[in-house]
Amino acid sequence: xxxxxxxxxxxxxxxxxxxxxxxxxxxxxxxxxxxxxxxxxxxxxxxxxxxxxxxxxxxxxxxxxxxxxxxxxxxxxxxxxxxxxxxxxxxxxxxxxxxxxxxxxxxxxxxxxxxxxxxxxxxxxxxxxxxxxxxxxxxxxxxxxxxxxxxxxxxxxxxxxxxxxxxxxxxxxxxxxxxxxxxxxxxxxxxxxxxxxxxxxxxxxxxxxxxxxxxxxxxxxxxxxxxxxxxxxxxxxxxxxxxxxxxxxxxxxxxxxxxxxxx
Numbered sequence: 367x368x369x370x371x372x373x374x375x376x377x378x379x380x381x382x383x384x385x386x387x388x389x390x391x392x393x394x395x396x397x398x399x400x401x402x403x404x405x406x407x408x409x410x411x412x413x414x415x416x417x418x419x420x421x422x423x424x425x426x427x428x429x430x431x432x433x434x435x436x437x438x439x440x441x442x443x444x445x446x447x448x449x450x451x452x453x454x455x456x457x458x459x460x461x462x463x464x465x466x467x468x469x470x471x472x473x474x475x476x477x478x479x480x481x482x483x484x485x486x487x488x489x490x491x492x493x494x495x496x497x498x499x500x501x502x503x504x505x506x507x508x509x510x511x512x513x514x515x516x517x518x519x520x521x522x523x524x525x526x527x528x529x530x531x532x533x534x535x536x537x538x539x540x541x542x543x544x545x546x547x548x549x550x551x552x553x554x555x556x557x558x559x560x561x562x563x564x565x566x567x568x569x570x571x572x573x574x575x576x577x578x579x580x581x582x583x584x585x586x587x588x589x590x591x592x593x594x595x596x597x598x599x600x601x602x603x604x605x606x607x608x609x610x611x612x613x614x615x616x617x618x619x620x621x622x623x624x625x626x627x628x629x
């Protein structure tokens with residue numbers, strides 16, 4: 367089995383990333399399909415593809431990559447099948463981290479997952495070729511075809527089943543989304559004393575560097591890690607004066623101490 371052409375459904379961050387890397391690596395994108403006609407025009411221009419709103423699509427013979435939200439996967443498939451008057455798609459790939467491959471099985475005999483493991487922005491033109499990509503299919507020949515596409519855009523391609531991928535996505539939420547939320551809280555605290563958040567930049571970069579080089583367990587520092595209850599109580603009093611976040615500070619400190627206690 368060979369994937370000769372691809373179409374992309376979606377117009378968000380993932381769709382823009384895929385359009386750019388497919389174009390850069392000479393993978394033919396035939397169609398871009400989306401409800402957002404302005405964004406779909408931008409996408410089509412990036413990868414020299416035709417563009418359609420969902421209600422204007424007439425046929426999809428190529429592999430369709432669903433670069434849409436987890437909750438929109440089934441809805442988009444159902445809408446497109448109605449428009450193209452087919453019972454099933456030739457082959458499908460979704461890009462969602464926490465959604466099982468099973469969601470595609472009623473729409474195609476060749477379901478698959480193509481999950482780039484990175485936080486993405488649609489206007490980010492330069493993207494690393496080392497972004498991990500996790501793939502899954504039900505068919506061995508289709509797996510090799512999907513793997514070939516993945517290997518052409520990344521040097522880090524892994525096979526992973528849907529259950530394990532849910533845990534991977536969960537870990538990503540802690541490492542990426544929750545950590546960024548902590549930066550938001552830090553920014554709010556800086557604003558309390560009229561200090562620009564830029565003073566935190568070197569600290570953040572060094573913290574990430576240490577976590578990558580040493581491992582997060584060995585890189586852990588701070589009052590909770592060293593059991594400094596005086597400083598921790600002082601911090602909690604400051605947060606109570608602010609009227610927020612003392613519960614978060616306490617829970618995270620307890621978590622740090624609990625993990626250190628297990629070492």
